[in-house]
Amino acid sequence: MEAPVVQSPTARVKAPGKTGVLLVNLGTPDSPSVPDVRKYLREFLMDGRVIDIPYIQRFFLINGIIAPFRAPKSAKVYKELWTETGSPLKYYGHVVERELQKELGSEYVVKLAMRYQNPSIKAGLDEFQQQGLTEIIVIPFFPQYASASTGSVYELVMDNVKNWQVIPAVRFINRFLEHPKFIEGFVRLGRKYMDAYDYDHIIFSYHGLPERQITKGDVTHSVCQFGSCCESFHAMNQHCYRAQCFETTRLLVRELGIPEGKYTTSFQSRLGRTPWIKPYTDDVIRELGAKGVQSVLAFSPSFVADCLETTIEIGVEYKELFEESGGKHWQLVESLNDSPLWIETLVDLVKTA
């Protein structure tokens, strides 16, 4: 009997016809004006996967407190972030969209979309539908899976295609934290700084998440206790966002050759009064300052493009906090943005989806 034809795990045979590739980042306001920031925050925070409390409570929280009080404060910070090309998150998204289209060629149609605001997921999918594509590959720009980010993108994509007469094959990229080129992308950016200066300590600061959302995602209700359970990465905790972040750090630390005790994984950007995953980056910074640590290099590997949370929160606000805590030298490692290794990661993700 003839041996079966085995398909290489790294090169799926492409279906005939064009494939749509939807690159989806979180979103950003259309402009840093208060009304645009308010519109963005309303859409973002009214998402039940982001603020996961009953609809009525969420409605009053967002419209009664966040929209009136937070929007003007956030708009000020967005003004600091804005450049002549607009929001870095959107600017780099479009550069990557063009570069990836060039790399993939005419068999693919690459579109950038934002989960909140513009360009919308609906506009990208409608274009794919008009072109009668054979299949769609959705790549949420989140290295680690979380219901509030990746899960929310899936939900909206499925919501948009559910009434199409022909629903083509839709493939989702769940996470890519362990992709060697993704890791190498951050390693190369970090080495540039580590070769030029001997930092006392390295921080890997990830976007935070309410602890409640991790507990809800733990189907066994026993795997994650927000402690040593995240020290290894396995089938049972692979969807735990905190465990995925610790695994990302382990992979980066191994490649960068950082010794034990010289680095910390921490979580930033908490909102509200419920407990978020720990340790909190601001607490870690204060502790390092108190211990006499003078210089810190900060990576932010839950983001693939610079945004408010990297450039301003880490690059400006945490720098100030570090200096107030006694530190002297604080350096942010910029995000992957349009770096060649990030484009190569995306090419691989598409070709093996």
Ligand SMILES: C=CC1=C(C)c2cc3[nH]c(cc4nc(cc5[nH]c(cc1n2)c(C)c5CCC(=O)O)C(CCC(=O)O)=C4C)c(C)c3C=C
């Ligand atoms: C890495 C993925 C992200 C997860 C998970 C996530 C969860 C999450 N975020 C908030 C609240 C806010 N996040 C904000 C900005 C923001 N968040 C992400 C990514 C994730 N968020 C990005 C890329 C950005 C930056 C966008 C930009 O325009 O640059 C903001 C807005 C900024 C502000 O007003 O401070 C809020 C608010 C929650 C509550 C949450 C999970 C529950």
Ligand SMILES: [Fe+2]
């Ligand atoms: Fe966020």
Ligand SMILES: [Fe+2]
């Ligand atoms: Fe855990």
